[in-house]
Amino acid sequence: MNIIVCVKHVPDTEAAIKPLPDGSGVATDGLNYVLNPYDEFAVEEAIRIKESGGDSTVTVITVGPEDATKSLRTAIAMGADEGIHLKDPAFLETDAQGTAAILSEAVKTLPYDLILCGKQAVDDDCAQVGPALAERLGIPNVSVVTRMSIESGKVVAHSELEGATQVLECTLPAVLTAQKGLNEPRYPKLPMIMKAKRKEIKILDAAALGMSPEDVAPKAKRLSVSTPPPRRAGRVLEGDVAEVVKETVRLLKEEAKVL
Amino acid sequence: MDFKLSEEQEILRETIRDFAKNEIAPVAAEMDAEAKFPRDIVMKLGELGFMGMMVPGEYGGSELDCVAYTIALEEISKACASTGVTVSVQNSLVCQPLLDHGSEDQKQKYLAPLASGKHLGAFSLTEPEAGSDVANVQTTAVLDGDHYVVNGTKIFVTTGGDADTILLFVSTDRAKKSKGMSALILEKDTPGFSLGKKEDKMGMRASNTYELVLENARIPKENLLGQEGEGIKIGLKALDGGRVGIAAQAVGIAQAALEASVEYSKQRKQFGKAICEFQSIQWMLADMATETDAARLLVWHAADLKDRGLRYTKEAAMAKLFASETAMRTAIKAVQILGGYGYMKDYPVERNFRDAKLTEIYEGTSEIQRLVIAASLLR
Numbered sequence: 001m002n003i004i005v006c007v008k009h010v011p012d013t014e015a016a017i018k019p020l021p022d023g024s025g026v027a028t029d030g031l032n033y034v035l036n037p038y039d040e041f042a043v044e045e046a047i048r049i050k051e052s053g054g055d056s057t058v059t060v061i062t063v064g065p066e067d068a069t070k071s072l073r074t075a076i077a078m079g080a081d082e083g084i085h086l087k088d089p090a091f092l093e094t095d096a097q098g099t100a101a102i103l104s105e106a107v108k109t110l111p112y113d114l115i116l117c118g119k120q121a122v123d124d125d126c127a128q129v130g131p132a133l134a135e136r137l138g139i140p141n142v143s144v145v146t147r148m149s150i151e152s153g154k155v156v157a158h159s160e161l162e163g164a165t166q167v168l169e170c171t172l173p174a175v176l177t178a179q180k181g182l183n184e185p186r187y188p189k190l191p192m193i194m195k196a197k198r199k200e201i202k203i204l205d206a207a208a209l210g211m212s213p214e215d216v217a218p219k220a221k222r223l224s225v226s227t228p229p230p231r232r233a234g235r236v237l238e239g240d241v242a243e244v245v246k247e248t249v250r251l252l253k254e255e256a257k258v259l
Numbered sequence: 260m261d262f263k264l265s266e267e268q269e270i271l272r273e274t275i276r277d278f279a280k281n282e283i284a285p286v287a288a289e290m291d292a293e294a295k296f297p298r299d300i301v302m303k304l305g306e307l308g309f310m311g312m313m314v315p316g317e318y319g320g321s322e323l324d325c326v327a328y329t330i331a332l333e334e335i336s337k338a339c340a341s342t343g344v345t346v347s348v349q350n351s352l353v354c355q356p357l358l359d360h361g362s363e364d365q366k367q368k369y370l371a372p373l374a375s376g377k378h379l380g381a382f383s384l385t386e387p388e389a390g391s392d393v394a395n396v397q398t399t400a401v402l403d404g405d406h407y408v409v410n411g412t413k414i415f416v417t418t419g420g421d422a423d424t425i426l427l428f429v430s431t432d433r434a435k436k437s438k439g440m441s442a443l444i445l446e447k448d449t450p451g452f453s454l455g456k457k458e459d460k461m462g463m464r465a466s467n468t469y470e471l472v473l474e475n476a477r478i479p480k481e482n483l484l485g486q487e488g489e490g491i492k493i494g495l496k497a498l499d500g501g502r503v504g505i506a507a508q509a510v511g512i513a514q515a516a517l518e519a520s521v522e523y524s525k526q527r528k529q530f531g532k533a534i535c536e537f538q539s540i541q542w543m544l545a546d547m548a549t550e551t552d553a554a555r556l557l558v559w560h561a562a563d564l565k566d567r568g569l570r571y572t573k574e575a576a577m578a579k580l581f582a583s584e585t586a587m588r589t590a591i592k593a594v595q596i597l598g599g600y601g602y603m604k605d606y607p608v609e610r611n612f613r614d615a616k617l618t619e620i621y622e623g624t625s626e627i628q629r630l631v632i633a634a635s636l637l638r
Contacts, residue, residue: 034273070266077270187278190271190308190321197267 001056001150003046004110006103006117006129007039007075009068013122023224026123035071038118040078041178044185046116047079049150057081059110063091063102069201076196077188083199088206095218096124100132102216105209108137112173114155119144119177130177140170143177262556268327275331278307279338287339290465291610296421297342297465304342305376309335310349314358318370325500325562329507333555336511337518340614341465343511347504348417349373353380353426356442356497360485369424369444381422382501383413383445383471384494391627393428394437394491398473400429406477407431407443412455412470415621419469420454423447427471427478428494431487440490444482451476462613499572501622502579503565506558509582509618513551516586516593516611520544523597523606534596543596547589554582573635580628583618590615 011017011031018027035043043060050056060075061084062068072083086102094102107115115134120127127143134141142148146165147158150172159166160179188196206212237244253259264272283300290297304310312328314320323331328350336343357370372378389395398411409429419425425445432439445452455470485493521544524535534540557578564571590612594601601608619625 067266070269073266074270074273077274187274187307188270189306190274190312190323191316193267193270193274194322196270197265 001049001054001113002111003049003056003058004107004112004115005039005042005046005058005060005075005080006115006133007043007060007062007071008036008118008121008123009033009062009064009071010036010121010123013037019225019227023226025222025225033067033070035074036118036121038120038122038178038180039071039075040118040185041180041182042116042118042176043075043078043080044183045148045178046114047186048183049114050079050081059084061103061106062086063094063099065092072201073193073196073199074188076199077193078186079192083201085201085203086205086209087203090206090211090213090216093218094216095220096126096128097132097219098216100129100136102209102211103129103133104136105211106204107133114150114172115139115175117175117177119179127177130175134175137173137175140174141176142168142170142174144179145176146179146181148176148182262559264330268330271323271327272330272334274307275309275334278304279334283335283338283342287342287465288604288607288610290339290341291462292464292604294459294464294467296418296467297339297345298421300339300342301345301379302376304335304346308374309346310376311354311370311374312350314354314370314374318358318366319374320354320370321374325503325565326559329503329510329558329562332504332507333511333514333558336508337515338511339465340508340512340611340618341463343508344463344466344505345379345418347501347508348382349376349380351501351504352382352497353424355500356426356484356493357444359496360442360489360493364481365444365484373424378423379418379421381416381418381425382497383416383419383425384428385415386411386413391624393494394440396428396430396440396490397433398427398429399433400431400441400443400478402431402480403477405480407480407483409443409445409451409473409476409478411473413473414455414470415458416469416471417466417621419471420457420467425471426484426497427473428490431490435488437491438488440494441487442484442490442493443478444484445476445478446482449476449478461616462610463617464613498622499575500565502575502628503558503561503571505618505622506554506561506575506578506582509579509586509615510551510555510558512586512611512615512618513547513554513582513589516590516608516615517544517547517551519606519608519611520547520593520596523600527597540596543592547592550581550585551589554578554585557581573632576623576628576631576635579618579623580625580632583615584625586611586615586618 012034015031020027046058058080059082060080063086117130131141142157144160145157146160149156154171156169308321311320312323373380400407400409427443427445431441451474453472455472458468524540527534561571561574561578593608600606
């Protein structure tokens with residue numbers, strides 16, 4: 001089985017994020033970048049499928065800048081077989097739709113039975129790439145997957161909704177996006193981290209994919225990035241219940257202005 | 260001069276940092292309170308390749324360079340210094356001497372189980388009458404047919420209670436003093452070998468520290484490491500590498516104390532402000548951070564020299580001396596910054612304080628390190 005996992009190189013969620021002084025974007029100086037946590041679930045699932053028997057290959061692929069190779073090598077250290085880096089100056093400013101377009105150009109040249117992604121990237125939280133990729137490849141998509149099992153030629157997946165779980169079945173190939181709880185990602189073993197260093201990563205640029213800068217230009221323009229207003233301390237209202245209710249309604253109307 | 264970590268060093272650091280945060284830090288205080296050896300954690304670290312970090316792949320090791328090793332040790336020790344020393348001893352004081360001096364048979368037999376963490380190792384040099392004065396070892400080993408008959412008492416052996424493979428330093432010729440010392444590989448179930456007292460320590464309490472008793476213990480002569488008379492050379496060479504490991508451990512302790520202090524000072528309010536706004540606190544934090552960074556760079560320098568195959572005795576001694584004294588100074592300031600709360604076991608800095616002290620003593624006291632450094636300058 002040929003499994004492709006799409007990953008993204010994102011800032012560590014432990015980092016304190018600040019906008020640039022001119023509000024044009026996020027300050028990336030000094031941020032530590034890691035493999036997107038939701039993608040870790042996808043990588044882990046792919047490796048488990050490989051380990052469960054049969055003859056499978058796991059290929060990780062990313063659209064990213066120079067240092068995105070670190071995330072590819074982290075996935076390889078976990079147990080992925082091959083890494084592909086889609087790298088081009090034109091790709092740096094693209095959006096989720098552009099990323100899906102780039103990935104589809106690369107993926108359609110490869111053999112694939114299953115494509116796994118994280119449900120969203122923790123930096124922009126768009127959650128679009130997985131479904132958009134499936135759309136472009138013309139294959140089914142199940143997102144927010146907390147459980148999946150492959151049976152000859154099809155996959156049964158549990159997709160999480162608000163307060164319920166949908167169990168869906170579709171034919172392969174398909175794109176599934178991983179939710180937290182799908183599995184417990186392994187820590188890469190040290191010898192594998194050292195071995196991953198030597199693995200050759202295939203690099204493809206826009207020309208190799210037959211894409212022009214217009215193909216990947218963002219469709220929405222970012223106007224500004226700012227921090228949300230600081231969260232004020234909550235207030236505890238005391239007194240008898242009837243009084244407190246009256247006061248709460250007044251505050252919601254006059255101060256919070258939500259009624 | 261590039262101080263930037265390589266890609267694989269960064270991946271390694273993130274992996275062990277995650278592991279330390281998820282698996283070690285949550286239980287560190289409990290292990291300290293109960294003086295409970297972290298066997299499960301050590302087993303998991305072994306599976307991930309952290310118990311034989313610099314051992315070649317053919318013996319089941321992870322083939323890391325020494326700089327990467329110090330990065331891993333720092334992260335482990337930041338979460339739990341006791342786990343850190345256990346890992347450091349295994350790597351630097353047991354696996355390394357076996358690699359450097361072991362015969363192929365000895366390497367095949369002992370190195371793989373140690374590198375995978377299935378077996379635990381210990382380094383036994385200290386005796387009641389031989390601390391800094393290592394040459395004063397009085398445990399004797401007399402060749403009797405195919406065995407050495409060993410008699411004596413060893414103390415303060417890290418992991419002594421759980422070790423499967425112990426590097427035992429004995430005197431095979433007392434007349435020759437230091438040149439009459441030899442190193443033997445002692446297996447746990449050797450007849451005549453028993454465990455003595457388990458020490459009740461100020462700090463590093465999850466690391467088990469034991470007395471070893473040898474009464475006509477019979478160790479096969481194939482278990483001689485290197486040649487007779489090479490004991491002191493083997494021991495001191497191992498301690499050079501061990502020093503770099505302990506220095507990394509001390510940096511981890513200092514870093515833990517620093518981070519706890521920074522976080523606390525942002526939250527604690529007195530006189531209407533967070534205490535981090537007071538100059539006195541800022542000056543303390545600045546000194547703690549500067550010294551911790553300086554200690555780390557000394558550690559990396561010594562490790563880098565070792566990786567290049569260059570002489571690193573002086574640099575290892577400097578790193579161990581400075582990092583251990585930094586850990587102590589930083590931990591003292593951390594308790595002071597946290598004030599009354601810093602004195603309570605609910606907060607981690609009192610444990611950093613108790614753990615830091617031992618780094619100034621073991622694997623060569625600060626006094627010995629100063630002599631080593633001076634000897635290097637005055638050669």
